[in-house]
Amino acid sequence: MPEPPWWTPRKTAQRRSPLSREAIVAAALKILRAESIDAVSMRRVAAELGTGPASLYAHVAHKEELLELVFDEVSGEIPLPDPDPARWREQLRTLWTDSHTALARNGDIARVVLGRVPMGPNALRIAERTLEILRAGGVPDRAAAWAVDVVGMYIAANAIEGAVHSANQKAGRDPGEHYAAVARHFAALPADQFPTIAALVPALTAGDGDDRFAFGLDLLIEGLNSQTGRIVEP
Amino acid sequence: MPEPPWWTPRKTAQRRSPLSREAIVAAALKILRAESIDAVSMRRVAAELGTGPASLYAHVAHKEELLELVFDEVSGEIPLPDPDPARWREQLRTLWTDSHTALARNGDIARVVLGRVPMGPNALRIAERTLEILRAGGVPDRAAAWAVDVVGMYIAANAIEGAVHSANQKAGRDPGEHYAAVARHFAALPADQFPTIAALVPALTAGDGDDRFAFGLDLLIEGLNSQTGRIVEP
């Protein structure tokens, strides 16, 4: 029975792609790695999966929730050491450096964690292990608890800095040239107002992001070490 | 001489408002303080000045440049101490705490500085003074230079965290209830996988943002103190 030609023809009954939360997170992570967190829009993720933006909202409440899921996925890449009381400082340095590396490797993902306590399963596993190591090292409970927070922020801030840096590099802007321009600008500042900056230009432009991260991390760990065994009155 | 009626009549020759970079920055800062950095759009700023968004681009290159100008304006609020070698640690704590306070008082402005070295005149004045104090305290050049970077990141990350927190508070969401929910969630975690988190719930939820900021700042200053006078081989 032929239908009237002005009737809308039925859609071709093509099999629907089985969309899932995992597939959406994977697509977002792919875009994040290839470009940046700004490139991760609901439309881009949907296009990556061959569908429209509205389809994602059946599996994910907001864009923010999606980004938190991506963050936890990235957190799963961080290797967890078994606590060894004799090597607690070394273990913390490794764990925190690995955390920084994992975040920095995945674009500006660290942006989503600032201002929000990450509570995904992988993030909690890391927090648990970190607290165990700190306690094994004799750091008092409250210092240990706050250290997780404080160091987490430090790691995130550094990862963002590193991500911006490598994004510039990827965009073809030469970071060496940038640093040289900064150094020139510092050296050209009025000597009567900025004598110390001018004198410290070599120190200010020395080292890369990883060196600076390690420096700050050592300060924090050294600070924690000086708290071991100390009784803190409430 | 009457013109053909289909010709467009001349606009009423009204006096134009004198737009300026300062006025634009002031308007942006006003919106930032009243709401958040997300509310600072070119359209909102223009509307605040009774004009359209295109008019701003004669005075400011991008939105980013505008935000950097706003950041430097905020940096100008931070009081600068005169270096006193005997009190260098106390002076650093004051300067850095004041920096944190100034940023936290102005919404999420700290967001603009992550991934970017602030080089406005006020930011440079702070860096200069900070380096002077560090040197007066006997901190080696490279450690002093990197400390400015490292502590700056720490301050910015904390200010963002604090801003998100007070934004939630302003939006009517009770932060106490939020913390209680977090504590309940921690306590409800499977005890075999997360014994330490469960045991440390009181410590994990103790203190407010300022307490935690001060704790981390003390770790950093203590770490710097342990570097004074130490010769670092290149």
Added chain:
DNA sequence: TCTACTAACGAACGCTGTTCGTGTCAAGTA
């Protein structure tokens, strides 16, 4: 008085996150 020039501006482009209503398929039930 006429001419350059600068700044203000209206309109538009292509993008964003999110919602609504519709459409379609698959499983459950009579």
Added chain:
DNA sequence: TACTTGACACGAACAGCGTTCGTTAGTAGA
């Protein structure tokens, strides 16, 4: 086997975004 129900994919739309283009208006200099 026929029918209902529920879940979910999806097109279209909304209001907002940063930025650019071409035009217009007011002013300073010749």
